[in-house]
Amino acid sequence: MQAQYPPVVISGTGLYRPPYVITNAELVDAFNAYADQQNAQHAEAIASGERAAVPHSSVEFIEKASGIKQRYVIEKAGVLDPARMYPRFTPRGDGELSLMAEIAVDAARQALAQAGRTGADVDAVLCASANMQRAYPAMAVEIQQALGAGGYGFDMNVACSSATFALEQAFNAVRTGSARCVLVVNPEITSAHLEWRDRDCHFIFGDVCTALLVERADTAVSADAWEILGTQLATQFSSNIRNNFGFMNRAEDRDPDARDLTFYQEGRKVFKEVVPMAAAHIEAHLARLGLEPTQVRRYWLHQANQGMNQLVIKKLVGADAGSDVAPLILDEYANTASAGSIIAFQHHRADLQAGDTGVICSFGAGYSIGSVVVRKR
Numbered sequence: 001m002q003a004q005y006p007p008v009v010i011s012g013t014g015l016y017r018p019p020y021v022i023t024n025a026e027l028v029d030a031f032n033a034y035a036d037q038q039n040a041q042h043a044e045a046i047a048s049g050e051r052a053a054v055p056h057s058s059v060e061f062i063e064k065a066s067g068i069k070q071r072y073v074i075e076k077a078g079v080l081d082p083a084r085m086y087p088r089f090t091p092r093g094d095g096e097l098s099l100m101a102e103i104a105v106d107a108a109r110q111a112l113a114q115a116g117r118t119g120a121d122v123d124a125v126l127c128a129s130a131n132m133q134r135a136y137p138a139m140a141v142e143i144q145q146a147l148g149a150g151g152y153g154f155d156m157n158v159a160c161s162s163a164t165f166a167l168e169q170a171f172n173a174v175r176t177g178s179a180r181c182v183l184v185v186n187p188e189i190t191s192a193h194l195e196w197r198d199r200d201c202h203f204i205f206g207d208v209c210t211a212l213l214v215e216r217a218d219t220a221v222s223a224d225a226w227e228i229l230g231t232q233l234a235t236q237f238s239s240n241i242r243n244n245f246g247f248m249n250r251a252e253d254r255d256p257d258a259r260d261l262t263f264y265q266e267g268r269k270v271f272k273e274v275v276p277m278a279a280a281h282i283e284a285h286l287a288r289l290g291l292e293p294t295q296v297r298r299y300w301l302h303q304a305n306q307g308m309n310q311l312v313i314k315k316l317v318g319a320d321a322g323s324d325v326a327p328l329i330l331d332e333y334a335n336t337a338s339a340g341s342i343i344a345f346q347h348h349r350a351d352l353q354a355g356d357t358g359v360i361c362s363f364g365a366g367y368s369i370g371s372v373v374v375r376k377r
């Protein structure tokens with residue numbers, strides 16, 4: 001006999017948006033200045049054919065290939081300095097709140113306020129993100145303390161699917177009774193793992209943090225509650241999106257500037273392989289719940305590429321993705337790793353009515369795909 005679980009809701013969301021915008025024009029100017037510097041510095045080697053010139057980037061390419069128009073970052077000057085090309089963060093002492101925890105607490109407070117809760121109501125914190133600031137102690141435990149939460153906290157990383165995978169853990173913890181109120185935070189400081197000196201990917205990412213509160217429907221006090229009808233997770237190993245940074249690099253005598261120690265990908269292959277996987281995954285999940293893709297009012301999809309999302313929707317509902325069916329936020333935020341589908345949910349749910357069904361779905365490195373089907377209460 002299948003266990004009967006109580007209904008569980010997402011009762012609040014929050015979004016930390018960093019203070020600085022980098023437009024495509026600013027980004028391309030900085031990249032091209034870097035390319036010119038490199039090419040001047042290595043003019044002889046380039047002339048003799050020993051070394052390839054660094055080609056320029058272009059705003060037109062970026063917008064056409066991805067749909068991204070700008071991104072938010074926590075620190076801008078270092079990224080746009082052609083002699084540096086990565087953010088400049090001030091190290092903090094062990095007694096200070098760390099940067100990842102700070103942005104998570106900001107997003108978490110918004111989610112708590114929306115749900116009519118305080119930190120004291122939370123009894124589990126999941127910090128789910130594509131990159132953690134340190135090895136330990138877990139970011140989640142620091143966030144738990146900063147919020148005055150009880151229970152336990154742990155970190156988890158499933159790259160771009162970290163948020164949806166964490167939602168399943170939160171859903172299961174609440175419905176089985178091991179926690180009452182679970183906070184999921186997704187602090188994505190992508191600017192620190194992006195290779196801003198590689199034109200194939202320098203435009204891809206932006207910084208952000210999202211937060212979600214998950215609790216039992218019967219005790220939730222939120223006026224904006226979304227029942228979780230089901231979750232479905234899948235992974236399949238691929239090296240097409242990868243980052244080899246890790247604690248063994250020092251022991252391997254790796255050059256810290258080696259290209260594979262920041263984000264790199266085979267973008268074309270990812271596009272081709274992940275689109276059919278994501279569409280089939282969502283379709284199968286909906287079928288398990290007795291739903292047709294056309295019965296879904298809104299899809300809050302992973303935000304990596306405009307064309308990818310249009311194709312996923314076309315496979316699901318047989319039409320081009322109107323922004324009403326599958327809203328895009330990547331034009332403004334770029335790819336924010338695990339936070340993308342949650343930002344879409346945050347910004348594009350207010351117009352839905354009680355009884356409307358939606359799908360939050362992530363896809364990314366691993367490969368990993370996570371879908372969460374929700375219904376407005």
Ligand SMILES: CC(C)(COP(=O)(O)OP(=O)(O)OC[C@H]1O[C@@H](n2cnc3c(N)ncnc32)[C@H](O)[C@@H]1OP(=O)(O)O)[C@@H](O)C(=O)NCCC(=O)NCCS
Pocket residue numbers: 056057058061062065066160199200201203241265266267268270271304305308335337364365
């Ligand atoms: C990354 C992505 C936007 C690239 O778009 P694309 O259409 O596949 O482009 P390609 O990488 O094939 O490059 C096409 C051409 O533009 C060039 N190019 C690449 N970056 C450029 C830039 N910034 N400016 C100008 N030209 C550029 C390439 O060198 C290539 O030139 P070539 O044809 O002479 O070889 C796209 O593949 C994508 O978004 N894929 C999905 C990735 C994804 O979801 N990843 C998950 C990350 S979490």
